[in-house]
Amino acid sequence: MSGEQRELNSWVFMVTARAPTNIAVIKYWGKRDEKLILPINDSISVTLDPDHLSATTTVAVSPSFSSDRMWLNGKEVSLGGERYQNCLREIRSRGRDVVDEKSGTLIKKEDWQTLHLHIASHNNFPTAAGLASSAAGFACLVYALAKLMDIEERYAGELSAIARQGSGSACRSLYGGFVKWDMGKERDGSDSIAVQLATEEHWEELVILVAVVSSRQKETSSTTGMRESVETSELLHHRAQEVVPKRIVQMQEAIANHDFASFARITCVDSNQFHAVCLDASPPIFYMNDTSHRIINCIEKWNRFEGTPQVSYTFDAGPNAVICAPSRKVAGLLLQRLLYYFPPDSSKELSSYVIGDTSILGEIGLKSMKDVESLIAPPEFRSQNSSSIHPGEVDYFICTRPGKGPIILRNEDQAFFNNKTGFPFRISET
Ligand SMILES: Nc1ncnc2c1ncn2[C@@H]1O[C@H](COP(=O)(O)OP(=O)(O)OP(=O)(O)O)[C@@H](O)[C@H]1O
Ligand SMILES: C[C@@](O)(CCOP(=O)(O)OP(=O)(O)O)CC(=O)O
Incomplete structure (x- = not known):
């Protein structure tokens, strides 16, 4: 200088x-x-x-x-x-x-x-x-x-x-x-x-719903989980060498052609295989929990009942589900199902239970918890009893969609530092 x-x-x-x-x-x-x-x-x-x-x-x-x-x-x-x-x-x-x-x-x-x-x-x-x-x-x-x-x-x-x-x-x-x-x-x-x-x-009709099952810190970080899987899982090596290369080609085609059925099938099997690899590690690593399994069950049942994938699910290194629907209409049907099976515990308002782009709620006539309480069992579950309802198991849902990459925020009000000192405006005590 x-x-x-x-x-x-x-x-x-x-x-x-x-x-x-x-x-x-x-x-x-x-x-x-x-x-x-x-x-x-x-x-x-x-x-x-x-x-x-x-x-x-x-x-x-x-x-x-x-x-x-x-x-x-x-x-x-x-x-x-x-x-x-x-x-x-x-x-x-x-x-x-x-x-x-x-x-x-x-x-x-x-x-x-x-x-x-x-x-x-x-x-x-x-x-x-x-x-x-x-x-x-x-x-x-x-x-x-x-x-x-x-x-x-x-x-x-x-x-x-x-x-x-x-x-x-x-x-x-x-x-x-x-x-x-x-x-x-x-x-x-x-x-x-x-x-x-x-x-x-390119595929802006997609709707993505995140079910936040637990927002607590996980037990095994991705970094550790991956290292242990590489060291101990035979399935992981088979997956990397034989399975993923084919799926990459198929997934690229599905995205290019807006082929939701293929997109959903590959997404679900790949998530399941990733969690199978974790289970194949020694000692086994569990990222999903009972609620995650119930979400999978509910989607698999619905997809099978309709004969073709309605929505896809995928889980990263944690119990939260990321569910993808091909349109707002199907996303509405999905939300009705999820809110039926996983209603909030009694203290929660709908506005804090479903966040993000909540406009779909209005489209399916869900304005308050009263409307959620009057939801009826979806056809694929009609034969079952009320034990398939699990209040309070999901913390909240985030309604979102495919989004854009990084941007610069030019408005100085959005900066976290005082522009004279370069120190944060507020520093947390905790
Ligand atoms: N906004 C941020 N800026 C910089 N680093 C961050 C930020 N948010 C998180 N990190 C870093 O990422 C770490 C958390 O990563 P970790 O992989 O444990 O969780 P995760 O990313 O939420 O989960 P996963 O990667 O398994 O989906 C934090 O401890 C911090 O080091
Ligand atoms: C399950 C995953 O989300 C794993 C992500 O792992 P990270 O990128 O968090 O791991 P490190 O590279 O060690 O930081 C799958 C994925 O995002 O592809």
């Missing part, structure tokens, strides 16, 4: 971005390189609407900062972990000369190595509950820092390869719509990148 800028130590330059989560329909499970986070198979995901599930991150740089610091959901967290350090190092090495137009400050590219960063991020959904907070979080961090440092990709997917080093699934959150993560072949991971298969508009 030049002499006169060194004296003007008061400037703060910052950028705020928002990035979505994604849900895998062909799962990533298993690494061939733990440090670079290189997978043993390709995967495909749908990006979820950031209005309902996303991370928002402000990154700031100032000569007045004495160290790199990060606040996650209002609480200071350490940036010392290898994954944060790898992302920061990769991003810093690509930083370019930047002029902050407001203050006229010039940051030279070599300054990025010595200037410290402040990072504040908030998720609009529970962190570490198996709702891919790390995917949205690392995608957002890398995207925001790339804007701050004016980084241009030297090859398509370069930013996704950096986000991947934060959390594998994060690479897919750099794009909207339908995304494939190519496992790649190179040892340095440069070809292990995300590629957009289709934008969110």
Whole structure:
């Protein structure tokens, strides 16, 4: 940095971005390189609407900062972990000369190595509950820092390869719509990148419903679960070598052709195989719980009753279900079923039980809990008794859809730092 800028130590330059989560329909499970986070198979995901599930991150740089610091959901967290350090190092090495137009400050590219960063991020959904907070979080961090440092990709997917080093699934959150993560072949991971298969508009009729079964932190992290599966499950190797390559081709075709029946079939069997791999690990890993199994049962029964898949289900490393319907009409039928089987416990209002894009509720005439109480058993369950109703087992539902990739939020009111000090407005005491 030049002499006169060194004296003007008061400037703060910052950028705020928002990035979505994604849900895998062909799962990533298993690494061939733990440090670079290189997978043993390709995967495909749908990006979820950031209005309902996303991370928002402000990154700031100032000569007045004495160290790199990060606040996650209002609480200071350490940036010392290898994954944060790898992302920061990769991003810093690509930083370019930047002029902050407001203050006229010039940051030279070599300054990025010595200037410290402040990072504040908030998720609009529970962190570490198996709702891919790390995917949205690392995608957002890398995207925001790339804007701050004016980084241009030297090859398509370069930013996704950096986000991947934060959390594998994060690479897919750099794009909207339908995304494939190519496992790649190179040892340095440069070809292990995300590629957009289709934008969110390509199949915008899809409706996605997340059943949040438990928002508590899970027992086995994805990272540990994957490592133990690679080390002990024979099924995992068969899956990666024989099964996934075929499914990737079939899934790409299903997405390209809006073929919901194939999309749903592959999504369900792939989720089930991923959980079978976890069960095949030694000791076995359980991510789904009884409620998850009941949700699967309810959907399988409905699909079989109709003779063709009405909706798909998939579960990541946790008990929450992500259910996909081909249209608003079918999503309405799905919601009626789910609210019938899994009503809230008596204390909850409908408006806090179903959140996100709740317009479908109105379309099916559900305005209050009274309407939910008067729902009748769906035809495929008419022969059963009331023991198939499980009040209070689902925390809440999020109604969403395929969504767009990361964006920059230009309104200064959306930043988490005071633009004079570069420190958070509010710091949580907890
Ligand atoms: N907004 C964020 N910005 C940066 N890092 C984040 C953010 N949110 C979460 N993380 C990181 O991700 C970690 C949680 O990741 P973890 O894999 O345990 O949960 P998850 O992503 O919710 O679940 P899964 O990846 O299994 O779907 C946090 O401890 C934190 O390090
Ligand atoms: C089940 C999954 O959600 C696993 C996600 O694993 P992570 O990306 O969280 O794991 P790390 O790379 O170790 O951070 C399937 C998927 O998203 O493809």
